[in-house]
Amino acid sequence: xxxxxxxxxxxxxxxxxxxxxxxxxxxxxxxxxxxxxxxxxxxxxxxxxxxxxxxxxxxxxxxxxxxxxxxxxxxxxxxxxxxxxxxxxxxxxxxx
Amino acid sequence: xxxxxxxxxxxxxxxxxxxxxxxxxxxxxxxxxxxxxxxxxxxxxxxxxxxxxxxxxxxxxxxxxxxxxxxxxxxxxxxxxxxxxxxxxxxxxxxxxxxxxxxxxxxxxxxxxxxxxxxxxxxxxxxxxxxxxxxxxxxxxxxxxxxxxxxxxxxxxxxxxxxxxxxxxxxxxxxxxxxxxxxxxxxxxxxxxxxxxxxxxxxxxxxxxxxxxxxxxxxxxxxxxxxxxxxxxxx
Numbered sequence: 001x002x003x004x005x006x007x008x009x010x011x012x013x014x015x016x017x018x019x020x021x022x023x024x025x026x027x028x029x030x031x032x033x034x035x036x037x038x039x040x041x042x043x044x045x046x047x048x049x050x051x052x053x054x055x056x057x058x059x060x061x062x063x064x065x066x067x068x069x070x071x072x073x074x075x076x077x078x079x080x081x082x083x084x085x086x087x088x089x090x091x092x093x094x095x096x
Numbered sequence: 097x098x099x100x101x102x103x104x105x106x107x108x109x110x111x112x113x114x115x116x117x118x119x120x121x122x123x124x125x126x127x128x129x130x131x132x133x134x135x136x137x138x139x140x141x142x143x144x145x146x147x148x149x150x151x152x153x154x155x156x157x158x159x160x161x162x163x164x165x166x167x168x169x170x171x172x173x174x175x176x177x178x179x180x181x182x183x184x185x186x187x188x189x190x191x192x193x194x195x196x197x198x199x200x201x202x203x204x205x206x207x208x209x210x211x212x213x214x215x216x217x218x219x220x221x222x223x224x225x226x227x228x229x230x231x232x233x234x235x236x237x238x239x240x241x242x243x244x245x246x247x248x249x250x251x252x253x254x255x256x257x258x259x260x261x262x263x264x265x266x267x268x269x270x271x272x273x274x275x276x277x278x279x280x281x282x283x284x285x286x287x288x289x290x291x292x293x294x295x296x297x298x299x300x301x302x303x304x305x306x307x308x309x310x311x312x313x314x315x316x317x318x319x320x321x322x323x324x325x326x327x328x329x330x331x
Contacts, residue, residue: 016252
């Protein structure tokens with residue numbers, strides 16, 4: 001490797017990594033309020049599973065999943081799919 | 097994806113070190129660049145070992161402010177760095193400026209945090225910089241932090257890989273389609289998009305169909321991945 005390190009992709013790459021780590025540090029207090037089950041549901045939502053698929057997988061009703069999701073939304077103060085993915089990445093629940 | 101190997105991690109660390117050196121050579125202030133990286137950073141003289149600059153993380157890692165360390169002088173090294181660690185650095189550091197290929201050197205140091213009785217192993221990368229007086233630049237992190245960070249590296253690397261593999265498809269999109277893709281990823285509904293862009297709902301649906309076909313998207317989750325990797329939403 002020579003000393004001329006290219007700016008650009010690497011800078012961005014490092015920045016993303018740091019951002020994710022920072023996000024994970026800063027929101028740990030929120031994340032910690034989730035129950036085990038909510039963490040499980042969060043990771044499945046982040047993977048793109050629909051409520052019915054999650055219900056089937058966890059052998060519970062769809063309504064139960066909807067309740068879990070509203071619990072997660074409130075505790076983490078999130079409102080869209082990107083946020084679910086962000087949390088899941090920050091706490092290593094999914095691989096991108 | 098396969099986990100990062102030790103060598104991959106060392107490569108990253110090396111890159112970060114070189115990048116930081118470049119920023120310092122460009123005249124950016126130590127304060128501004130060193131606090132942007134997730135490591136404890138310090139500059140010291142490669143001959144006298146005198147500490148020249150430290151960042152916030154370094155202060156946190158050891159539990160001492162720069163002024164405290166300064167006033168302790170040599171005592172700081174004797175009390176807070178394991179004597180064998182100091183000895184091993186003292187052996188190779190002064191020789192580095194004479195070496196032709198001056199690469200960052202990784203090693204493990206054992207440091208004592210304020211009021212601690214035990215030493216903590218710290219992973220450090222040191223390089224003699226092109227700054228005046230052969231100043232040495234060091235990046236350090238506790239081994240446990242290194243582990244957490246490596247996971248984040250994997251995640252970001254995987255995003256990069258996704259981008260690489262899908263950029264051909266993505267570039268088939270028109271500007272308008274890219275715009276709509278971003279809005280969809282943010283959870284905006286068809287009718288809200290129609291209102292925002294002053295087009296009919298039917299037109300949004302047509303755009304949407306084209307996006308799905310061009311990107312070969314199978315789920316909303318795929319759409320999110322595109323939006324994240326191509327910077328249409330802020331992660």
